[in-house]
Amino acid sequence: MPLNPQILLDNRPTGEAVASNFRLVSSETPALQDGQVLVRHHFLSLDPYMRGRMNDAKSYAAPQPLGEVMQGGTAGEVVESRSPKFQPGDKVVGMGGWQQYSVVNADQPGALRKVDTTHVPLSHYLGAVGMPGVTAWYGLVKIIAPKSGQTVVVSAATGAVGSAFGALAKARGCRAVGIAGGPDKCKYAVDELGFDACIDYKLHKDAASLSKALKEACPDGIDGYFENVGGMVLDAVLPRMNAFGRIALCGMIAGYDGQPLPLSYPALILTNRLKVQGFIVSEHMEVWPEALKELGTLVATGKLRPRESVAQGLESAPEAFLGLLKGRNFGKQLVKLI
Amino acid sequence: MPLNPQILLDNRPTGEAVASNFRLVSSETPALQDGQVLVRHHFLSLDPYMRGRMNDAKSYAAPQPLGEVMQGGTAGEVVESRSPKFQPGDKVVGMGGWQQYSVVNADQPGALRKVDTTHVPLSHYLGAVGMPGVTAWYGLVKIIAPKSGQTVVVSAATGAVGSAFGALAKARGCRAVGIAGGPDKCKYAVDELGFDACIDYKLHKDAASLSKALKEACPDGIDGYFENVGGMVLDAVLPRMNAFGRIALCGMIAGYDGQPLPLSYPALILTNRLKVQGFIVSEHMEVWPEALKELGTLVATGKLRPRESVAQGLESAPEAFLGLLKGRNFGKQLVKLI
Known part of the structure; x- marks a missing residue:
């Protein structure tokens, strides 16, 4: 052997x-x-x-x-x-x-x-046609469940999950806005992944500044948010959420080293009547066949590169x-x- | 006139x-x-x-x-x-x-x-047979949706919402645990309102201490939480939530004066795969007749005093x-x- x-x-x-x-x-x-x-x-x-x-x-x-x-x-x-x-x-x-x-x-x-x-x-x-893709699919389809024309946002937009999220959201007629780190990633998100806009979080020192950029990129507010990061980014998104918005909580990479990562204004969940839901894709094996089929088709047809x-x-x-x-x-x- | x-x-x-x-x-x-x-x-x-x-x-x-x-x-x-x-x-x-x-x-x-x-x-x-009662009903029945035998917790347990919540939860075979301020309120919650236990938050200086008391009162963890208060109480509850727990966010009275009221460990929503949902009962008029009927019967039969x-x-x-x-x-x- x-x-x-x-x-x-x-x-x-x-x-x-x-x-x-x-x-x-x-x-x-x-x-x-x-x-x-x-x-x-x-x-x-x-x-x-x-x-x-x-x-x-x-x-x-x-x-x-x-x-x-x-x-x-x-x-x-x-x-x-x-x-x-x-x-x-x-x-x-x-x-x-x-x-x-x-x-x-x-x-x-x-x-x-x-x-x-x-x-x-x-x-x-x-x-895209594996665990990260199905993760994006579950959060978008089962938690955010957007209507055509609604605005959805994803952090770590050029990552494996984020790029699948963008393609799936565009396939559903949504406005898809990404958040990523650096001009190259943001350009790629818009030029190659089909995002309608992408915000470089590195240009923003605090949540208030990032939130202002989100307001410009999401003139009709945010109906669904897919969270990979946590911390400042989540603080910036929360005030921009529309009433009855949905937040799929998939990752909080900013806190993986154990530092505290508080949410500054949780009362916004109440005032905006949001649903915030954490999930792990391996606990939802029942959706994998349907999700993988759609993701495979998106890749095979070049709609997700x-x-x-x-x-x-x-x-x-x-x-x-x-x-x-x-x-x-x-x-x-x-x-x-x- | x-x-x-x-x-x-x-x-x-x-x-x-x-x-x-x-x-x-x-x-x-x-x-x-x-x-x-x-x-x-x-x-x-x-x-x-x-x-x-x-x-x-x-x-x-x-x-x-x-x-x-x-x-x-x-x-x-x-x-x-x-x-x-x-x-x-x-x-x-x-x-x-x-x-x-x-x-x-x-x-x-x-x-x-x-x-x-x-x-x-x-x-x-x-x-009990009005807006506060229906508020308790909506959060319990439509958001927390507990199974018989599950543990549900409510803050401000002896208030108008909390007392209705306790009676509705007991009617569904749940373990109902209250959080209230002071020994008189806690005694009343258990003796008169039928809560299985009630924790006096005033005995606890910080979230860690209150969380420990919750662990004792909820030996099987918490499946559903109805939030009226926010702040330290929410921080104390979150680590005790069971996987797939539901939190109905109804009020955050602790922050009404405008002071910041952060959530210390939002990552627990992810690791415990929780659903946190804000709601306002006046936006769900369709449930009022059913809720008022149950609440009226509970009061008329002396099960909710x-x-x-x-x-x-x-x-x-x-x-x-x-x-x-x-x-x-x-x-x-x-x-x-x-």
Whole structure:
């Protein structure tokens, strides 16, 4: 069996996550049992939620165990199979973790999913046509549920979730406004992703200033907001929400290092009669088929052209991940393993 | 026509509301036109929402106009009628405002409602079987929507909304836990209102301490929370919410004077996948008949025995209202006018 380089969580961050929280090791992949397949990972997905799991805190998911392979989504190819369900050469996505190979029990529901790479590149199954895309779909369709002509806003607009959100919102006839960091991302959001406008939050020192820019970009107010960030951005959005607006709370990356991240004026939820709802897409598996179908069509027809930041080699994963947490990525952050 | 004492909003509060914001005047009631009735108010309702309307701020309702009679709910008796819909002697509730008499256009939908005082005392139509009761009903039934056996919590538990909430929750097989200020109120909540437990927030200096008391009173966590207060109480409740919990945001009286009232850890909405929803009961008139029917039955059968604080005479309204804002009332705050 091949030698398998792996990245483990070595120790938990105190405050900001750092490269020394991780450790690179190598082990032999075990011989396959009946019903198992060996997958060679082509791409590793890096996602903000992983930072939360590095903490040993009460949350929706159990913390990432210390001394074990970092968990995460992977896309790859079956190289050996002792299951009738998979053949060598099959392209598959799963939760293989930060390693070159994984051994998967093919009978475990949802552990491994065959994908068709005819019209959709393999890596996109970790982004627009995968968990981040379905996350955007759920927040938009099931929580915000906008009518055509309404205004929806998303933070981290050029990320994997944000770019899918923009395409899905435009497909529903909404005005889609993004918030992103820096002129390049904002230009890309409008020119390539189809956002009607994009606000560079880095140009704004405080929530009041950002809120003013939102007022200009959303002359009819905001009906739905998809939150990936938290903190100042949420404070800036809240006063712009229309009555009966909906806020899908998906991520609060600004608070992942444990610093306090208060909401300054929660009374606006009352005065504007808002609905604020937190969700985790893995708890809503029932929507995945419908969502993936729409997302796959958007990508295959060129209506969603997600951008990727691709780091090369497993050993680059920690630095790429730390960059993602600081917004250094541009689009979906991947690690290419072969 | 009789002389009509009235209380106007003379000037807006800067910070805390004070008695000199109001002014007592007297005017003659105009002669009735066809279709109008003259109502003599027996009771004036004092409610926390009135404080918000004293500010000249963007909110769900237009501000209370300066120099005009303070708006508010009233219960009284028709003393003269030029409408076939009402007869002298009819007991009615309406929005007559802070004055002894009001002239009402009987054809205006919802302006005046005849009530039956056989089993329900007239004053209760301003409380448990009126707007506050329906407010509790909407938050519990339409937003929190608890299952039997779940734990629900309400702040300002002995107030008009809170006491109705407790009875409605018990009728649905919930564990009902109240939060109130002082040992007398807490004893009353448990002994008379049927709450399973009631926490005296005045015994707790900070959110962490109050949160610990909530943990003891809610051993299975909190599935639904009805918020009347905001601030420290909301901060204390949020960490105790179970996954998929619902928070009905009805009032944030702690912030009515304009001081900042941040929510310390909004990320808990995400990690606990909560739904937080603000609402205003007057925007959901479709539920009133069903809600009033249940509330009337609870009162008529003695299952809801709401307490009242009754101030005597129109001139006592400002001080009684300021006391309500400080929690000095015990149960529904009314002003008796005759």
